[in-house]
Amino acid sequence: xxxxxxxxxxxxxxxxxxxxxxxxxxxxxxxxxxxxxxxxxxxxxxxxxxxxxxxxxxxxxxxxxxxxxxxxxxxxxxxxxxxxxxxxxxxxxxxxxxxxxxxxxxxxxxxxxxxxxxxxxxxxxxxxxxxxxxxxxxxxxxxxxxxxxxxxxxxxxxxxxxxxxxxxxxxxxxxxxxxxxxxxxxxxxxxxxxxxxxxxxxxxxxxxxxxxxxxxxxxxxxxxxxxxxxxxxxxxxxxxxxxxxxxxxxxxxxxxxxxxxxxxxxxxxxxxxxxxxxxxxxxxxxxxxxxxxxxxxxxxxxxxxxxxxxxxxxxxxxxxxxxxxxxxxxxxxx
Amino acid sequence: xxxxxxxxxxxxxxxxxxxxxxxxxxxxxxxxxxxxxxxxxxxxxxxxxxxxxxxxxxxxxxxxxxxxxxxxxxxxxxxxxxxxxxxxxxxxxxxxxxxxxxxxxxxxxxxxxxxxxxxxxxxxxxxxxxxxxxxxxxxxxxxxxxxxxxxxxxxxxxxxxxxxxxxxxxxxxxxxxxxxxxxxxxxxxxxxxxxxxxxxxxxxxxxxxxxxxxxxxxxxxxxxxxxxxxxxxxxxxxxxxxxxxxxxxxxxxxxxxxxxxxxxxxxxxxxxxxxxxxxxxxxxxxxxxxxxxxxxxxxxxxxxxxxxxxxxxxxxxxxxxxxxxx
Numbered sequence: 001x002x003x004x005x006x007x008x009x010x011x012x013x014x015x016x017x018x019x020x021x022x023x024x025x026x027x028x029x030x031x032x033x034x035x036x037x038x039x040x041x042x043x044x045x046x047x048x049x050x051x052x053x054x055x056x057x058x059x060x061x062x063x064x065x066x067x068x069x070x071x072x073x074x075x076x077x078x079x080x081x082x083x084x085x086x087x088x089x090x091x092x093x094x095x096x097x098x099x100x101x102x103x104x105x106x107x108x109x110x111x112x113x114x115x116x117x118x119x120x121x122x123x124x125x126x127x128x129x130x131x132x133x134x135x136x137x138x139x140x141x142x143x144x145x146x147x148x149x150x151x152x153x154x155x156x157x158x159x160x161x162x163x164x165x166x167x168x169x170x171x172x173x174x175x176x177x178x179x180x181x182x183x184x185x186x187x188x189x190x191x192x193x194x195x196x197x198x199x200x201x202x203x204x205x206x207x208x209x210x211x212x213x214x215x216x217x218x219x220x221x222x223x224x225x226x227x228x229x230x231x232x233x234x235x236x237x238x239x240x241x242x243x244x245x246x247x248x249x250x251x252x253x254x255x256x257x258x259x260x261x262x263x264x265x266x267x268x269x270x271x272x273x274x275x276x277x278x279x280x281x282x283x284x285x286x287x288x289x290x291x292x293x294x295x296x297x298x299x300x301x302x303x304x305x306x307x308x309x310x311x312x313x314x315x316x317x318x319x320x321x322x323x324x325x326x327x328x329x330x331x332x333x334x
Numbered sequence: 335x336x337x338x339x340x341x342x343x344x345x346x347x348x349x350x351x352x353x354x355x356x357x358x359x360x361x362x363x364x365x366x367x368x369x370x371x372x373x374x375x376x377x378x379x380x381x382x383x384x385x386x387x388x389x390x391x392x393x394x395x396x397x398x399x400x401x402x403x404x405x406x407x408x409x410x411x412x413x414x415x416x417x418x419x420x421x422x423x424x425x426x427x428x429x430x431x432x433x434x435x436x437x438x439x440x441x442x443x444x445x446x447x448x449x450x451x452x453x454x455x456x457x458x459x460x461x462x463x464x465x466x467x468x469x470x471x472x473x474x475x476x477x478x479x480x481x482x483x484x485x486x487x488x489x490x491x492x493x494x495x496x497x498x499x500x501x502x503x504x505x506x507x508x509x510x511x512x513x514x515x516x517x518x519x520x521x522x523x524x525x526x527x528x529x530x531x532x533x534x535x536x537x538x539x540x541x542x543x544x545x546x547x548x549x550x551x552x553x554x555x556x557x558x559x560x561x562x563x564x565x566x567x568x569x570x571x572x573x574x575x576x577x578x579x580x581x582x583x584x585x586x587x588x589x590x591x592x593x594x595x596x597x598x599x600x601x602x603x604x605x606x607x608x609x610x611x612x613x614x615x616x617x618x619x620x621x622x623x624x625x626x627x628x629x630x631x632x633x634x635x636x637x638x639x640x641x642x643x644x645x646x647x648x649x650x651x652x653x654x655x656x657x658x659x660x
């Protein structure tokens with residue numbers, strides 16, 4: 001991918017998340033869902049966030065929009081968006097940012113639309129709130145948006161209710177709503193997980209083109225490494241609330257360093273080549289209430305040694321822009 | 335293929351479901367959920383069945399083990415036609431054909447312990463003389479799938495998704511079946527857990543000489559486990575062959591687009607050929623023509639009028655398409 005040229009006066013990064021900590025205070029104890037996550041995103045960049053269920057990838061996405069409900073709380077860190085700290089903003093100010101400058105696409109197309117309003121009403125609501133468009137103008141824009149996301153005969157479909165659409169079509173509508181205000185950042189949380197592969201391919205392609213043509217950025221959260229590797233410029237891999245590896249897509253996929261990333265890649269059945277016994281990562285993700293002291297992957301790791309048990313490995317650079325949090329990966333040493 | 339090692343021979347089964355009437359005097363219309371579906375499965379073979387949601391793969395599987403009654407066609411299991419047997423006559427065959435369901439969260443009774451869940455089918459089919467023998471057997475199978483002896487008095491909610499799927503597998507194994515239908519057994523699981531379950535299924539096949547019908551929408555998973563693969567579209571089997579034939583040399587236009595839509599590690603997805611539109615609803619019973627014709631870039635007049643039948647293109651490789659035989 002060629003780099004998008006730097007945009008005027010703006011800071012280097014569109015979004016810069018530093019040492020973000022989001023904890024959930026439950027009756028059973030504290031769950032450190034996101035525990036010191038740092039990443040940054042340039043304008044026009046697509047960042048893939050991968051990891052298995054419970055690794056904190058969605059909570060990271062929600063935290064950026066400050067959509068964390070009690071008992072969850074953002075405990076520390078910084079979220080700098082367009083040069084301003086989101087954590088210092090009032091709820092009022094956040095409302096202006098959500099859906100306007102940063103919008104989110106949720107996983108489940110069946111529940112994220114309101115069943116009692118037409119599609120038109122739901123798109124126009126966003127246009128009115130954030131874009132100040134009304135009446136005919138809003139209607140025309142809604143039709144145009146539906147056409148953009150690939151819904152056939154949008155003039156009549158705009159008056160449909162959500163139940164009249166299939167899952168794929170609903171997700172298109174949701175993408176249309178999220179694009180309505182030309183946001184500079186789109187957070188897509190498993191946008192195609194509920195859909196079939198052919199529909200997934202259409203949607204991801206469309207979403208990618210729209211994001212790139214608007215010069216927006218996107219955070220694509222998914223459990224599917226293959227999908228993420230296909231569209232992202234950079235990838236971060238999360239495990240137990242922490243970033244364990246990050247770097248340019250090609251580098252992470254072709255030259256994974258962290259034993260967890262390696263295990264993850266080897267446990268995916270391949271579409272080409274000879275069939276081999278799948279490598280499996282032994283054991284289970286640790287209980288969130290009993291996180292190991294040192295490296296959270298230590299109990300399942302083959303490289304593990306004394307130091308891993310007590311000391312959490314900091315992210316270190318092993319190749320250009322490619323970071324890994326492991327004492328022994330890559331160079332086997334510090 | 336010789337007739338001897340065929341465990342299951344399904345011939346032209348059709349399953350229809352009634353559609354809601356729009357007026358009270360109207361004739362009830364039926365939709366073909368599965369149309370003219372034929373497949374044969376050998377002993378120790380894994381037959382992978384692929385297709386998008388709503389294509390009828392689960393209906394086909396459920397009809398084969400007679401959870402649904404077939405409207406037409408025959409199901410020959412080990413030489414016996416079981417498609418018209420009564421429920422009572424069917425019972426000895428029930429234990430030979432088991433099923434593992436997709437969702438391990440809803441397919442286990444939350445009020446029974448793991449031991450009870452696995453013991454129950456053994457008792458029902460009278461495969462043990464008394465309860466303690468049945469429990470011994472249950473323990474044996476639980477051990478095989480990797481559930482620890484210390485965990486057997488727990489309830490399903492105390493297990494993770496992967497562990498629960500292991501319990502479902504143990505329950506299916508408990509009655510010593512020959513044939514297991516695994517309906518999306520790994521789609522609810524994370525990749526690292528998915529690998530564990532797939533490896534387990536392959537091991538169990540060797541150990542207990544099992545045949546599988548493996549249903550999944552994830553093509554890479556199907557490619558990994560299957561000996562032969564069938565592709566379904568709108569209730570019809572459009573192509574089947576060995577896994578190599580299907581994945582290296584797909585011939586049906588639908589199979590080709592389906593394969594190109596699968597994201598591949600490290601490959602930019604923008605290069606894939608994308609099929610336009612979405613899967614339409616299944617055709618009603620009076621439909622003729624190729625079900626895929628309207629989305630097919632190569633369709634001709636004949637595709638819209640006559641239903642293509644499965645033809646053998648190379649040994650063991652069948653497709654149902656008018657234009658694909660070069």
